[in-house]
Amino acid sequence: MPQRYPVIIITGTPGTGKSTHAQLLQDASPVPLNHINVGQLVKDKGFHHGFDQQWESYTVDEDKLLDELEPLASAGGIILDWHTCEMFPERWADLVVVLRCNHTMLWERLEKRNYPLKKIQENNEAEIMEVVLQEARDSYPQQIIVDLKSESSEDLENNVANIVEWINQWLKDNKEDSQ
Numbered sequence: 001m002p003q004r005y006p007v008i009i010i011t012g013t014p015g016t017g018k019s020t021h022a023q024l025l026q027d028a029s030p031v032p033l034n035h036i037n038v039g040q041l042v043k044d045k046g047f048h049h050g051f052d053q054q055w056e057s058y059t060v061d062e063d064k065l066l067d068e069l070e071p072l073a074s075a076g077g078i079i080l081d082w083h084t085c086e087m088f089p090e091r092w093a094d095l096v097v098v099l100r101c102n103h104t105m106l107w108e109r110l111e112k113r114n115y116p117l118k119k120i121q122e123n124n125e126a127e128i129m130e131v132v133l134q135e136a137r138d139s140y141p142q143q144i145i146v147d148l149k150s151e152s153s154e155d156l157e158n159n160v161a162n163i164v165e166w167i168n169q170w171l172k173d174n175k176e177d178s179q
């Protein structure tokens with residue numbers, strides 16, 4: 001049987017750098033990893049119950065989304081990029097990366113996206129309160145969670161290099177396990 005590749009969840013408050021990390025990681029990975037931007041998938045495939053005008057976000061249809069992702073997660077070799085992670089079953093994840101960013105910097109990044117003030121405030125508070133990190137801690141074994149700073153291009157490079165190192169180790173460990 002060919003070796004399975006890992007499932008890496010990259011999560012964090014909107015604007016912390018998930019898509020940027022996922023894209024670079026996909027390019028740098030020693031094995032093929034398919035970057036799945038979950039928010040985009042929800043939008044493209046209509047896995048939602050409509051658009052909430054007040055929050056400018058989709059109300060996600062969890063059943064449809066999980067049905068779509070289940071076979072992909074079972075096969076492995078994916079990066080799940082989303083601002084929440086608690087919906088994904090624990091058995092899917094090999095590594096959960098939570099990106100963190102200074103809230104002033106995050107505010108500026110979200111302003112550049114032309115988010116409404118209310119949405120910027122909500123996300124900013126969530127970042128300060130470590131909502132996504134807590135969600136990850138409540139949902140997955142602590143030893144597979146890493147909390148990484150994403151404020152500079154140096155952080156970005158270091159984070160991607162560290163995840164690549166983790167992938168190499170994971171591949172070795174899992175090869176040994178399967179023999």
Ligand SMILES: Nc1ncnc2c1ncn2[C@@H]1O[C@H](COP(=O)(O)OP(=O)(O)O)[C@@H](O)[C@H]1O
Binds near residue numbers: 012015017018019021
């Ligand atoms: N570590 C970083 N250093 C500098 N800029 C970053 C970093 N991470 C993200 N950014 C910038 O912040 C913005 C939001 O990044 P993005 O990857 O779209 O975030 P997310 O996917 O979490 O919403 C982009 O303009 C991106 O270039």
